Amino acid sequence: MYEFDHRFRYLIMEMTEQVEIAFRTHIAYHIAHSYGALGHLESVHFENPVYHEAFLVELNKEVRRSHEIFIKHHFEKYEGKIPIWVAVEVLSFGALSKLFSNLKNEDKNDIAKNNYRVPAIYLESWLKCLSYVRNICAHLKN
Template identity: 35%
Template sequence: MMQGYPKPWHSYQQQLALLQSRGMAVSDPPKALDYLERIGYYRLSGYWFAFRERTEMCCPLDPQSKKLSKSKPTRLPLDTFKPGTTFQNAVDLYVFDKKLRLLTLDALERVEIALRVDISHVLGKHEKFAYLRPELFHESFSVSLDSKTGLTRHHSWLGKHASLISRSNEDFIRHNKEKYGLPLAVWVACEVWDFGTLSTLYSGMTESDQDAISQAYGISNGRTFASWLRSLNYLRNVCAHHSRLWNRNIVDQPKLPPPEQTPALKAFHDDPHKRARPFMLLCMTQHLMKVINPTSSWGRRLQALLEDGFPNLTHLDLELDRMGVDPDWKNRDW
């Protein structure tokens, strides 16, 4: 027998009534019902979660042992909302987050395309089918075996690569298969690699090849740049899957170069909270964009969105610092 899920199904009207019973003001019920039907209670709950009242500082119980948890004391969320919470507050925050995700994807698309060129150009200089040659990669990628699968990371990557080639319906892939057969030259194959595939392959390149690419972006250490690509791939996945971004906790944080290499990231070196929020990743993206397209208006569009698009939620003690902005963010070189 499956374990019972304790929460019952609710109609849209019941969902709205539940929110109102917990202290959320709804000025236009028909419009609120429309949002619940089109966006969904569960998705919107990620935005009104920050509006919920909290307990005093306490140590929660471990759900397994029923003893005090070893985690740091925290304020647990209650079901009730802070005074002044409205349904429209949640919708406004959702709309801001949607615009932020779309703007972020716009930049990451350009970063991804530039990386395809960078990686395929450096590898292609060695050999046109370089991605198949384990000896052209770092031993940790091409020799060391995973204890669970018995495969190298290169073997696993090749499986992903083969799947992308097989699934592709692009005319240029079909043309190259028919005219030249397989394998495809690296500068052709790279056009079907997604951000994750690029990030993984870069992480397996030799240090000299990594450095050749990272230095073009003003970062001397290619291993540091590999951590950037891993974090930006995470950022891309959050945006592509329509997940909440604005105040997300970034667990796998990238390494930071010395401040003199990336002055735009200086504010994050000594602030763990800011390093764990998405604004730092957006500043990293802007650093790359200024190399890829120095005349791009992306940074200014981001600045405008933060200044004009973030809803007024001061009555709920919510401001842009929740996404990790530094005090001088408006004066950055956008």
């Protein structure tokens, strides 16, 4: 059972990682092309300003915690202005899922239909589920 559990969790982690990488690309591409490199910082592009503020707090926490060279580069060269394609790299999958959920409906629909050929409501649900399952697998001890 131990060996099965270990292999099963590894398989799930591997599959969710592929989805996560693709989704990071799709959401960053959409936001950058629709609203500009810093469009994710403006609450006007999102449904709920309170959720957007929580997103910004989470983003700032992850940016400050990061030791990635690309984050240091943006602080040194661009006064700490982190474009969306950099921001998505330091966010958790859960934070990305929440970011997607708070996008305006037309943006969610565009991402879902153009990249996954499903209604946005399906993609939103799938992302929440995958984030939950991935976190269980990542933090479960044998």
